[in-house]
Amino acid sequence: MNDSAEDHAAPAPGSLRPGGRTARTRAAVRDAVLTGLSEHGYPALTVEYVAEHSGVHKTTLYRRWGSVEGLLADALDLAGEDAWAPPDTGSLSGDLRALAHEVVEAFGDPATGAAPTAFVGAAFQSPRAAEALHAFYAERFRRCEDVVIRAVARGEAPPGTDAGTVVRAVSAPLFLRLFVTREPIDGAIADQAAQAVLAAVEAGSFVPA
Template identity: 50%
Template sequence: MPDPAAPGTLRPGGRTARIREAVLLAAGDALAADGFDALDLGEIARRAGVGKTTVYRRWGTPGGLAADLLADMAEQSLPRADTGALEEDLRANARLVVRTLDDPRQGRLFRALIAASLCNEQAAEALHRFYAVRVDEWAGCVRDAVARGEVPDGTDPHGVVAAVSAPLYYALLNTGRSLTEADADRAARAASTAARAGVWVTG
């Protein structure tokens, strides 16, 4: 799986872009602090310093706002690694996941978005799209490994990438403990070893 989004740089785009940035920042802060229930559009408008009508017209519902926040995070996520070796590429992916999930704000934000996806259809669809974008980005590492002969032909790139972050998300959601680089390295090594052994070869 992909990394959760790492903050990027401000994109140009005039007043509309500035409004979106302010609203999404306020929404992310509210989610990280208080969860999905904190996404009251009127309160987000107040925090962002924009008109309530603007927020309701553009985003409509808390689910719509969460969905746009995820879209923005996907747009700003870091590109995949390209080290020339599959395990090193996957290690970079896993360490980025760990850094993001262990970040005080980003970790809470992703917990809130995952929780929102369980009770809000818009948030669920947006979370699925977010991960599809990020998995596809990092799947290039596996395609390159196939081309180098490092892993067998027919290896499922998306399956390998998903296998990297799956144990990290499990630890985040089910144990509550802090993640470490050792966790990241172990996840990358397990996924790359399985890929070389043909575990992810599909019909």
Template identity: 50%
Template structure:
């Protein structure tokens, strides 16, 4: 699962205001963390009236939820390489690039830390990952259909297993994962899936 930035969708003034505010909110999270996220400061950074920000979002947690929703919408679509291992490697490399990005990695650390003590942020983060897992799960499902993985393999569990060690390494060491770590994560998840670890009924 990743939120590597894509291209903003075109739109009118409302879309431009939302994009500016969400960009400013992401900057604050990446630079200073959740504790320093303030609607008035975000409005100032985005060069938008405070009234507009308070009326549209109303609270910091609502703003973070919208930021995560936007990140999920703009994340790059899944790649289909023709093999389940290749697809899982594409997913792991996308996650790795996101976490290694100075801004995106810091933003994710801030949101994850906030989710540990704020339920609304935790719910928004879960929704974000639900979207990203659902985007990549068909890669595993297609692998099952091609006979590359056992029948009954839990596609979502496999996708989560790919990114889990990358996030764990970032959160426990403070060091972003490198491409080699991404490939190891994909190969480990693939080997476990091939062995039937994620097949239902096991």
């Protein structure tokens, strides 16, 4: 975990080509942040922990990321740079169900859901984390709009259907159960959420007046 001349001269995260040392450093730091969130939660996450588990010296972490908030925000930024694409099952019904099931897969299992749940919890304690979480989900929902755009083109949804509102409506009841009422979610709940949104779409409820 020794600082090198390259570390001292390194630009901000993400400013080098994807295959360069900066990208590898960001990935190692991101993995350490996720591990720390899963094991200890946001309040107990420290720069020292990330340094120990990433192999990046803590002085480098402070210089590049500034704080735990900076580490958390960049981990979310890096996650948002992936190649994830929404499902394309050939029908609006199938796509909405698949989107709902992705929420269950990401958050439903306590082991796999620990890190993303901690990210959400951190947003209530850190303005910078909240901003990063907002940007992450704004991008995710923007990509998901293709599901509705394709449905309109196939005649499964009325022209003018608000794509952004539709894709948010699918996950909204699931997030309510996860983070507000603290109820479990499963495949049946996911199917119910998707079916309710599908019925509303077909009724024209998502076409602005």
